[in-house]
Amino acid sequence: MKRLCSLARLALVALLFGGTFAAADAKAAGWAVRAEDGMPVLARGGAAALTTNFAFWGKNWAWAHQSAQFKVLAPFDYAIAGNNQILNLDLAARIRKSADRSLAWDLDFNARSASTDVVGGGMVFQFDLAAFGAEFGEPQLLPENRGWTWGRPGGNRLEMRFEPPLAAVFFEAGKKNEVRAFFYKGEVPLGHRRHVATLSLAGDIVIDQTTQERFGAADHTKWPADILAWNVSPVDLSFLNAAEKPAGKRGFVKVVKDKLQFEDGTEARFWGTNITAYALFQTPKDAVRAQAKRLSELGFNLVRLHHHDSPWVVPNVFGDERAANTKVLQSDMLDRLDWWIKCLKDEGIYVWLDMHVMRALRPGDDIDSYQELAKGKPSVDLKGYNYVNASIREAMKRFNEDYVTHISAYTGLRHADEPAIAAMLITNENDLTHHYGHSLLANKGVLMHNALYMIQVEAFAKAHGLNKDRTARSWEPGPSKLFLNDLERRFNIEMIASLRAAGVKVPIVTTSTWGASPISSLPALTSGSMIDVHAYGRVGELEANPVHAPNMVHWLAASQVVGKPLSVTEWNVEPFPTADRHTVPLYVAAAASHQGWSALMQYAFSQAPLISAGNPSNWHAYNDPALMATLPAAALAYRRGDVRAATTTYVLAPSREQLYDQAISPANSVAIRTAVEKGRLLVAMPQTKELPWLEKSAIPAGATVISNPAESLLKGDAVEALSDTGELRRNWERGTYLINTPRTQSAMGWIGGQKIDLGDVEIRASTRNATIAVQSLDGRPIAKAGAILISLGARSQPKTENQLPFHSEPVEGKISIRAVSGLKLYNRAGPADKGRVIPAPYSDGRYRITLDRSIGSYWLVLK
Numbered sequence: 001m002k003r004l005c006s007l008a009r010l011a012l013v014a015l016l017f018g019g020t021f022a023a024a025d026a027k028a029a030g031w032a033v034r035a036e037d038g039m040p041v042l043a044r045g046g047a048a049a050l051t052t053n054f055a056f057w058g059k060n061w062a063w064a065h066q067s068a069q070f071k072v073l074a075p076f077d078y079a080i081a082g083n084n085q086i087l088n089l090d091l092a093a094r095i096r097k098s099a100d101r102s103l104a105w106d107l108d109f110n111a112r113s114a115s116t117d118v119v120g121g122g123m124v125f126q127f128d129l130a131a132f133g134a135e136f137g138e139p140q141l142l143p144e145n146r147g148w149t150w151g152r153p154g155g156n157r158l159e160m161r162f163e164p165p166l167a168a169v170f171f172e173a174g175k176k177n178e179v180r181a182f183f184y185k186g187e188v189p190l191g192h193r194r195h196v197a198t199l200s201l202a203g204d205i206v207i208d209q210t211t212q213e214r215f216g217a218a219d220h221t222k223w224p225a226d227i228l229a230w231n232v233s234p235v236d237l238s239f240l241n242a243a244e245k246p247a248g249k250r251g252f253v254k255v256v257k258d259k260l261q262f263e264d265g266t267e268a269r270f271w272g273t274n275i276t277a278y279a280l281f282q283t284p285k286d287a288v289r290a291q292a293k294r295l296s297e298l299g300f301n302l303v304r305l306h307h308h309d310s311p312w313v314v315p316n317v318f319g320d321e322r323a324a325n326t327k328v329l330q331s332d333m334l335d336r337l338d339w340w341i342k343c344l345k346d347e348g349i350y351v352w353l354d355m356h357v358m359r360a361l362r363p364g365d366d367i368d369s370y371q372e373l374a375k376g377k378p379s380v381d382l383k384g385y386n387y388v389n390a391s392i393r394e395a396m397k398r399f400n401e402d403y404v405t406h407i408s409a410y411t412g413l414r415h416a417d418e419p420a421i422a423a424m425l426i427t428n429e430n431d432l433t434h435h436y437g438h439s440l441l442a443n444k445g446v447l448m449h450n451a452l453y454m455i456q457v458e459a460f461a462k463a464h465g466l467n468k469d470r471t472a473r474s475w476e477p478g479p480s481k482l483f484l485n486d487l488e489r490r491f492n493i494e495m496i497a498s499l500r501a502a503g504v505k506v507p508i509v510t511t512s513t514w515g516a517s518p519i520s521s522l523p524a525l526t527s528g529s530m531i532d533v534h535a536y537g538r539v540g541e542l543e544a545n546p547v548h549a550p551n552m553v554h555w556l557a558a559s560q561v562v563g564k565p566l567s568v569t570e571w572n573v574e575p576f577p578t579a580d581r582h583t584v585p586l587y588v589a590a591a592a593s594h595q596g597w598s599a600l601m602q603y604a605f606s607q608a609p610l611i612s613a614g615n616p617s618n619w620h621a622y623n624d625p626a627l628m629a630t631l632p633a634a635a636l637a638y639r640r641g642d643v644r645a646a647t648t649t650y651v652l653a654p655s656r657e658q659l660y661d662q663a664i665s666p667a668n669s670v671a672i673r674t675a676v677e678k679g680r681l682l683v684a685m686p687q688t689k690e691l692p693w694l695e696k697s698a699i700p701a702g703a704t705v706i707s708n709p710a711e712s713l714l715k716g717d718a719v720e721a722l723s724d725t726g727e728l729r730r731n732w733e734r735g736t737y738l739i740n741t742p743r744t745q746s747a748m749g750w751i752g753g754q755k756i757d758l759g760d761v762e763i764r765a766s767t768r769n770a771t772i773a774v775q776s777l778d779g780r781p782i783a784k785a786g787a788i789l790i791s792l793g794a795r796s797q798p799k800t801e802n803q804l805p806f807h808s809e810p811v812e813g814k815i816s817i818r819a820v821s822g823l824k825l826y827n828r829a830g831p832a833d834k835g836r837v838i839p840a841p842y843s844d845g846r847y848r849i850t851l852d853r854s855i856g857s858y859w860l861v862l863k
Helices: 006-017 129-136 211-215 285-297 331-346 370-374 390-405 432-440 447-464 468-472 479-501 519-525 552-557 581-595 625-640 656-661 670-678
Strands: 032-036 039-044 047-057 069-074 077-084 089-099 102-111 115-127 147-151 157-163 168-171 178-188 191-202 253-256 259-262 270-276 302-306 350-354 421-425 531-537 566-573 599-606 649-652 680-683 704-706 720-722 728-731 736-740 744-749 755-757 761-765 770-776 788-793 796-800 803-808 813-818 825-827 846-851 859-862
Touching: 047 129, 069 211, 102 178, 115 129, 147 178, 178 191, 270 350, 270 566, 270 625, 285 331, 302 331, 302 599, 331 350, 370 447, 390 479, 432 447, 432 479, 432 519, 447 468, 447 479, 468 479, 479 519, 479 656, 519 531, 519 656, 531 552, 552 566, 552 581, 552 670, 566 581, 581 599, 581 625, 581 680, 581 728, 581 736, 581 744, 581 770, 599 625, 625 744, 625 770, 625 788, 625 796, 625 803, 649 670, 670 680, 670 720, 744 761, 761 770, 770 813, 788 813
Parallel strands: 270 302, 270 599, 302 350, 350 421, 531 566, 566 599, 649 680, 649 704
Antiparallel strands: 032 039, 039 047, 047 115, 069 077, 077 089, 089 102, 102 191, 115 178, 147 157, 157 191, 168 178, 253 259, 720 728, 728 736, 736 744, 744 770, 755 761, 761 813, 770 788, 788 859, 796 803, 813 846, 825 859
């Protein structure tokens, strides 16, 4: 997840996870409407059937952003205020629960000047007919431009009615899955205009609280500020890396069956993060050394260097915007990357190298048919085109060779010979099978590239007796997915061979499965050493009911192919600041251990120079108290293997026809979602005569084979799942997740008001949504440990969207810990900080700790 594509990803995640939040009461199991950010959302158990947003356009469909600041005034009483700079339009809205089964929007627009010859706009309603059309039918438009209705007579039904009539209401492009309700069309007259929109509900649909209401309308400016020092770790887990210094001492990382292993036979288990963009090139050398030490203290043993080539990063590995081409790697920029590698290596931290992220080709790069790709712009994003344009492939191979054969002044080694480099990625988020196949189509205005594409289409179709037209239709399941996997794999094999010829010894990953890719994208990825996946969640990941909806862990798990290790180079939640992001690190770490994943990388530690506290951002974990609250706890649990691997294996084994002719993914497969909740999930590759290079997966002995993706492994009314090991319990109705192992015991999510007994740890939290994790620090079970880490997490809100400080919600309540006598409790601000002693009375073999705002920290140590 990166700076330039965050808006597109937000839209995608909103569609997939829309309302992944549920009330704590029983009605959450059914349909509920919420005015999320002031806009109607219909969701059930995390599955969003209806989502809504504002959309306006100026002349010639130029996007006209409509800002909308949402505020909770009282229960079920909200306000929106915003403006549209392009259309010179102000908006003030009031939303109220007007009756038990209806919400009303009073929308006041004020145009400060007239705009003519514009598209106009209003509200856009998107209906997930693929998932819920059978239940609700298709939406229907009300007469006289008064809105729409959706649902069955006598059943669940919604009606959105506008008064007075709108300028236009229509199905976008005639498709019933999107209704556009325009307040203005063709022009925006000067002056005021009011519309009242009433959403009426029938059947079993209820009106529920917004996310803000559920978390509580606290004044965050009253919470403690600056509880995390940006340049100091609040804990010291560097003992996890002590035996690994310098990184690479165990020899090169290699793949052994479905695991990573060092040459000395030790299992390689990586908990990592991303250092990206300006952090790579503008962090002073002394700060790099200090941050490498801090990363080790936080428990990381892998760092991915990312956005080294992206054009929005100035300077990058090619220099600055004055460079005529991207053929030459700048020695001073390489030096800065080398210094990061050296400092990380010294701390026992391995490095993941990307070959290509967002390299922008320039006129001097001598790319065939460059002008048709550039379309008058100064540079070209090569994604998609590299699969048919040989000159782009050659440019990428030249870069790869120059990059991996470059000799570091600090280690004296080429990257190809550096055992501290754990793995390499050929190209980031650049697949043909789901995302970039469309870039080569006839309607994209790339005649030469389309011609090359069609030559490949015709040859593949002829060789395998397939329909040429269907093979070319990259956006559809069917023959096109066979062809695209084959074409993508040919590129992968060529690039892997080039890297191996340059001396690369470590695992090579091709690209990632990401952005809602179905499992039909996996075959081409098997040409690499392991499968890599990216996933981004939203608020309420713990609350998605797997019978109805996926969460980010389901998307991650659906990428694990039989016989291949799984890496995750990007995981996070958005939009920032997601209120419950403190829950995610431990959830991901526990799932990774249970599923047997090999490498996890949070996105991102920083994309800004590490020279100050900086600014708040979804891509800056280094200064974020909410993420940092539990990232060390997650590192400790994952790297020690505190959570046991699953004892049950489920293998989704689609037939050839299922894999290529259907778009199977966690979005529509309840089998994927429910299997992950219970045991380990693997995906098997079928024998495919059109793809003779694809090896048929050998099903592990004792595995349960799933042939029907629509088969649920949980009862339809289930409210929770317990892992096969008995250590992990997720209750989606309550929105809680419990980890119960001898060395790590934790409760997270909506734990406020509950008594939670984990054996050695009892928790009574009064903070509504929080994380409380108790862990042994010396490797012994909690009850016998001589040192115990207590990690707390709750909401952390920056002063403004772009301004520090963070204000962090105190975690309040009581915890009881069974442990040896003679320990004292300290709060911590950093590894060298002895901390202030916190009262922790000891009786009946337990420490009884009261948590309140006076503690002023998310990190406590009992020692």
